[in-house]
Amino acid sequence: MSVASPNPALALQSKRWNGLRHLLEREGPFCKGDFSPSPDNLEFLQTKCKVLVIGAGGLGCELLKDLALVGFGDLHVIDMDTIELSNLNRQFLFRRSDIGASKAECAARFINGRVPTCRVTPHFKRIQDFDETFYSQFHLIVCGLDSIVARRWINGMLLSMLRYEDGSIDVSSIVPMIDGGTEGFKGNARVILPGFTACIECTLDLFPPQVNYPLCTIANTPRLPEHCIEYVKLIQWDKESPFNSVPLDGDDPQHIGWIYERSLERASEFNITGITYRLVQGVIKHIIPAVASTNAVIAAACALEVFKLATSCYDSMANYLNFNDLDGIYTYTYEAEKSETCLACSNTPQLLPIEDPNTTTLEDVIKLLCESAKYQLKSPALTTVTKEGKQKTLYLGTVKSIEQATRKNLTQSLGELGLEDGQQLTVTDITSPTAITLQLKYQANEVEMI
Numbered sequence: 001m002s003v004a005s006p007n008p009a010l011a012l013q014s015k016r017w018n019g020l021r022h023l024l025e026r027e028g029p030f031c032k033g034d035f036s037p038s039p040d041n042l043e044f045l046q047t048k049c050k051v052l053v054i055g056a057g058g059l060g061c062e063l064l065k066d067l068a069l070v071g072f073g074d075l076h077v078i079d080m081d082t083i084e085l086s087n088l089n090r091q092f093l094f095r096r097s098d099i100g101a102s103k104a105e106c107a108a109r110f111i112n113g114r115v116p117t118c119r120v121t122p123h124f125k126r127i128q129d130f131d132e133t134f135y136s137q138f139h140l141i142v143c144g145l146d147s148i149v150a151r152r153w154i155n156g157m158l159l160s161m162l163r164y165e166d167g168s169i170d171v172s173s174i175v176p177m178i179d180g181g182t183e184g185f186k187g188n189a190r191v192i193l194p195g196f197t198a199c200i201e202c203t204l205d206l207f208p209p210q211v212n213y214p215l216c217t218i219a220n221t222p223r224l225p226e227h228c229i230e231y232v233k234l235i236q237w238d239k240e241s242p243f244n245s246v247p248l249d250g251d252d253p254q255h256i257g258w259i260y261e262r263s264l265e266r267a268s269e270f271n272i273t274g275i276t277y278r279l280v281q282g283v284i285k286h287i288i289p290a291v292a293s294t295n296a297v298i299a300a301a302c303a304l305e306v307f308k309l310a311t312s313c314y315d316s317m318a319n320y321l322n323f324n325d326l327d328g329i330y331t332y333t334y335e336a337e338k339s340e341t342c343l344a345c346s347n348t349p350q351l352l353p354i355e356d357p358n359t360t361t362l363e364d365v366i367k368l369l370c371e372s373a374k375y376q377l378k379s380p381a382l383t384t385v386t387k388e389g390k391q392k393t394l395y396l397g398t399v400k401s402i403e404q405a406t407r408k409n410l411t412q413s414l415g416e417l418g419l420e421d422g423q424q425l426t427v428t429d430i431t432s433p434t435a436i437t438l439q440l441k442y443q444a445n446e447v448e449m450i
């Protein structure tokens with residue numbers, strides 16, 4: 001098909017993409033309806049398609065390698081972290097001499113040196129350091145993150161970039177997001193078309209809140225080695241104040257050693273086995289061991305989805321893949337449904353039901369926003385607009401002077417704060433780049449009306 005080139009290096013280069021040409025220059029029974037086979041598809045992938053990889057850690061290294069070798073020519077990568085010794089067993093783009101350097105910069109340098117057809121641009125920054133202008137330059141965004149807050153933030157950013165015309169979404173404003181996640185031997189990959197398919201917030205209840213063992217279990221009826229470690233960490237450390245009462249430091253081997261010894265003692269008291277130094281480290285620092293093979297599988301699934309979306313040759317996965325190789329291999333793909341009441345993408349004002357405004361305090365509302373599976377906010381700030389049209393800050397915890405000035409509102413009931421049924425609260429939080437609007441819905445009123 002291709003004309004023989006006199007330059008052997010170029011000829012090799014051209015043969016290299018034969019596999020892709022089979023997919024992109026021929027029709028097939030599984031092709032997407034609107035797919036038109038053409039050499040332009042490969043050219044688009046190699047020279048025009050711009051893909052952002054978020055995270056250059058375990059998943060990020062795999063993603064960059066996969067995408068570069070598939071033939072993508074213009075990749076960007078964001079990561080705010082630097083390389084640590086413990087990364088080197090799986091983050092294979094880094095070497096011992098890179099310890100302390102930026103993950104994004106080292107990963108880009110490695111790929112650029114190794115894969116001549118690919119140019120990776122690194123950003124040694126946080127995702128929050130960029131705005132819409134930056135994110136809207138990409139055709140696709142693929143995430144290899146270990147933080148739910150960061151996932152939620154980028155999800156919110158992509159939703160805020162949607163433009164509407166006559167009530168329907170202008171498709172040119174959609175930047176698809178492919179999200180990979182791994183935890184030990186478990187992983188998932190998903191495709192999100194912002195505004196069209198389930199977003200991160202639609203399925204927020206899939207992320208379990210961080211495990212906290214009930215204190216009574218830890219103190220009275222421990223059954224697991226973790227219970228013993230938590231007991232030593234939460235109770236014995238403060239009681240015995242070792243190391244001149246300094247706070248517990250999970251990176252200090254002496255501290256971990258102390259907790260390990262005490263945990264062993266407590267475990268033997270209750271006939272519990274399984275305390276190891278590594279487990280102590282894991283519980284204290286909330287570490288879940290990273291498994292290189294899980295990262296490889298999930299990154300490959302994500303890279304395949306990037307390829308399908310970029311070339312539109314095949315339909316995307318619909319839309320959520322679960323993978324588990326803890327005991328044999330298990331995978332399952334299902335269609336996560338868009339939530340009608342999603343805070344981020346439903347585009348309708350969200351009702352916040354309040355049992356009784358005279359007994360519900362502002363603190364209760366904040367607690368609900370943090371603890372309920374639906375919201376899972378971290379440090380929400382609440383403002384409202386008064387009847388007189390004035391902006392009023394109800395509570396803001398992140399700026400010291402405003403926290404002091406608004407702290408007294410926490411113990412007041414919504415009634416005492418003058419908040420009425422139907423009034424809107426504007427909520428900002430680190431989990432989203434944009435504010436959420438919640439409308440108070442007093443249940444007591446309904447009862448009276450009946």
Ligand SMILES: [Zn+2]
Nearest residue numbers: 199202342345
């Ligand atoms: Zn949603």
